Amino acid sequence: MQNIELSLRGGRSGELGEFHRLCFRHRLDDAAIGSVFATLLFLRTAYRDFLPPELHRFISFLLRDLMARFNNNAKIVIEEYDASSHNELYGAVQIYLGAHCLDDAAVVRLTKHRDSPLPAASLPAYHTTYDSFQGIPIEWKSVVVAQADGSGPSGRSSRPAEHHSLKLTFHNRHRHAVRSLYIPHVLEEAKRIAIASRQRRLFTNRADTIYGDDRRNLWSPVPFSHPSTFDTLAIDPALRDDIRRDLLRFVGRRDYYARVGRSWKRGYLLHGPPGTGKTSLIAAIANLLEFDVYDLELTAVHSNTALRRLLASTTPKSVVVIEDADCSLDLTDRKKKKKNKQDEKNAKTGEAEEEPTPASDRSGFSTVSLSGVLNFVDGLWSSSVGERLMILTTNHPERLDPAMLRPGRMDRKIHLSYCGPEAFRVLARNYLEVGEEHPRMVEAEELLREVEMTPAEVAEVFMRCDAEGEGADAAMDEVVIEMRRRKQEAAAASVEEIQGECQGN
Numbered sequence: 001m002q003n004i005e006l007s008l009r010g011g012r013s014g015e016l017g018e019f020h021r022l023c024f025r026h027r028l029d030d031a032a033i034g035s036v037f038a039t040l041l042f043l044r045t046a047y048r049d050f051l052p053p054e055l056h057r058f059i060s061f062l063l064r065d066l067m068a069r070f071n072n073n074a075k076i077v078i079e080e081y082d083a084s085s086h087n088e089l090y091g092a093v094q095i096y097l098g099a100h101c102l103d104d105a106a107v108v109r110l111t112k113h114r115d116s117p118l119p120a121a122s123l124p125a126y127h128t129t130y131d132s133f134q135g136i137p138i139e140w141k142s143v144v145v146a147q148a149d150g151s152g153p154s155g156r157s158s159r160p161a162e163h164h165s166l167k168l169t170f171h172n173r174h175r176h177a178v179r180s181l182y183i184p185h186v187l188e189e190a191k192r193i194a195i196a197s198r199q200r201r202l203f204t205n206r207a208d209t210i211y212g213d214d215r216r217n218l219w220s221p222v223p224f225s226h227p228s229t230f231d232t233l234a235i236d237p238a239l240r241d242d243i244r245r246d247l248l249r250f251v252g253r254r255d256y257y258a259r260v261g262r263s264w265k266r267g268y269l270l271h272g273p274p275g276t277g278k279t280s281l282i283a284a285i286a287n288l289l290e291f292d293v294y295d296l297e298l299t300a301v302h303s304n305t306a307l308r309r310l311l312a313s314t315t316p317k318s319v320v321v322i323e324d325a326d327c328s329l330d331l332t333d334r335k336k337k338k339k340n341k342q343d344e345k346n347a348k349t350g351e352a353e354e355e356p357t358p359a360s361d362r363s364g365f366s367t368v369s370l371s372g373v374l375n376f377v378d379g380l381w382s383s384s385v386g387e388r389l390m391i392l393t394t395n396h397p398e399r400l401d402p403a404m405l406r407p408g409r410m411d412r413k414i415h416l417s418y419c420g421p422e423a424f425r426v427l428a429r430n431y432l433e434v435g436e437e438h439p440r441m442v443e444a445e446e447l448l449r450e451v452e453m454t455p456a457e458v459a460e461v462f463m464r465c466d467a468e469g470e471g472a473d474a475a476m477d478e479v480v481i482e483m484r485r486r487k488q489e490a491a492a493a494s495v496e497e498i499q500g501e502c503q504g505n
């Protein structure tokens with residue numbers, strides 16, 4: 001004879017926080033124990049091996065239904081993806097949980113984004129955390145389900161093989177409060193936290209904010225109204241009017257793109273020295289067309305699949321921007337890179353052997369490749385509905401792979417250069433409210449034909465004078481003095497160069 005104690009613990013039922021423990025004791029003899037276990041084993045085998053799957057499903061359904069009758073809990077499931085796109089609520093909840101519920105958690109997931117000073121916490125898969133709202137205890141669980149066919153929730157291969165969701169459990173009697181008060185509260189809080197913690201150069205022209213994918217956080221949610229317009233842009237007026245015409249023509253040609261069977265997209269490459277207005281032009285384009293801007297930080301995308309997923313979450317009437325494309329992963333010229341590597345190798349070994357092309361430049365944790373980006377730019381865009389622009393900016397267009405720049409991918413290459421006389425007039429009008437009649441204007445314009453000064457540098461002088469309370473005249477004096485100084489410096493440098501050449505000879 002033996003004493004057997006069976007203890008079933010941890011199952012939560014009824015009001016959360018109360019653990020019910022069922023203990024029972026029974027005296028059984030050894031033979032009876034043996035036959036009980038043998039019977040259980042037989043039933044298990046029969047259930048698993050002999051019953052058809054339909055009956056399995058029916059029995060599970062009955063069991064779940066039975067459990068639900070004794071269970072007072074209600075559940076809400078928030079899936080990471082709905083049929084076609086990222087579920088914004090999922091990202092918002094992760095932002096909220098990271099800020100409010102994970103201080104004492106045993107395990108948290110940390111992600112550091114480029115423009116945030118601190119890492120952001122979120123709930124890792126298979127973990128649980130708790131919250132309380134107006135006295136209502138709430139449980140959050142992060143659930144992962146593997147997709148049997150290796151595709152994602154939409155059934156497309158571009159979706160991840162795992163299906164992530166967040167499960168929210170609370171007592172049935174709080175159903176109304178949770179749905180109509182708690183969820184909106186979570187959204188509001190997430191929005192506030194996202195705005196406070198990011199300072200990305202991203203602007204949206206629509207009031208509804210977008211929550212970034214919590215893991216990659218590239219589609220930043222910050223609504224930011226950028227004041228730049230085509231009228232405030234200090235660029236050559238002919239170029240400015242040409243770009244504006246091109247854009248308006250593009251957005252008005254839906255029927256044309258449909259007729260010729262091409263996706264309604266256009267690619268711009270903006271190149272030129274830093275501070276010549278590439279970002280300002282993007283903002284002016286977004287303001288002109290009332291498009292949203294998605295700022296794509298390629299080095300933070302960890303795979304081509306993630307890149308495709310990001311694309312799927314963009315909306316029509318949007319501009320996808322890759323800033324400083326020459327610094328982004330593998331977008332640089334493969335032929336040049338191969339040649340440089342070969343030269344380096346030959347210099348070391350003295351051999352003249354051919355080296356295979358590297359599969360991909362891995363920048364940190366990212367494995368996004370050139371072909372991934374090219375697919376991103378054309379193939380996948382053709383499946384998206386609505387007009388879209390893609391804009392690449394770079395200070396070094398010669399470093400970009402020609403494949404990236406061919407027509408159809410980058411339809412226009414726009415060079416933004418140093419401040420010319422016309423651009424200077426725009427800046428003087430905008431910042432100082434002075435026109436052509438100003439006594440310094442002629443000299444400034446003549447100097448600008450000889451010296452290199454970016455619009456950003458001119459704007460900085462004007463801003464500094466304004467901050468110090470000096471008037472427009474003082475600002476014009478300052479900028480002319482700065483131009484004269486540069487002219488002298490350039491002259492001195494060329495004299496030195498000539499002297500050096502003479503000495504060399």
Ligand SMILES: Nc1ncnc2c1ncn2[C@@H]1O[C@H](COP(=O)(O)OP(=O)(O)OP(=O)(O)O)[C@@H](O)[C@H]1O
Nearest residue numbers: 232233234235274275276277278279280455456459
């Ligand atoms: N063409 C311009 N017209 C009006 N303002 C300009 C222009 N270029 C620069 N600025 C001013 O200088 C600041 C910096 O310019 P912006 O960021 O647009 O330059 P950028 O070419 O994108 O520089 P980077 O290559 O460093 O990203 C802007 O906030 C704007 O005030």
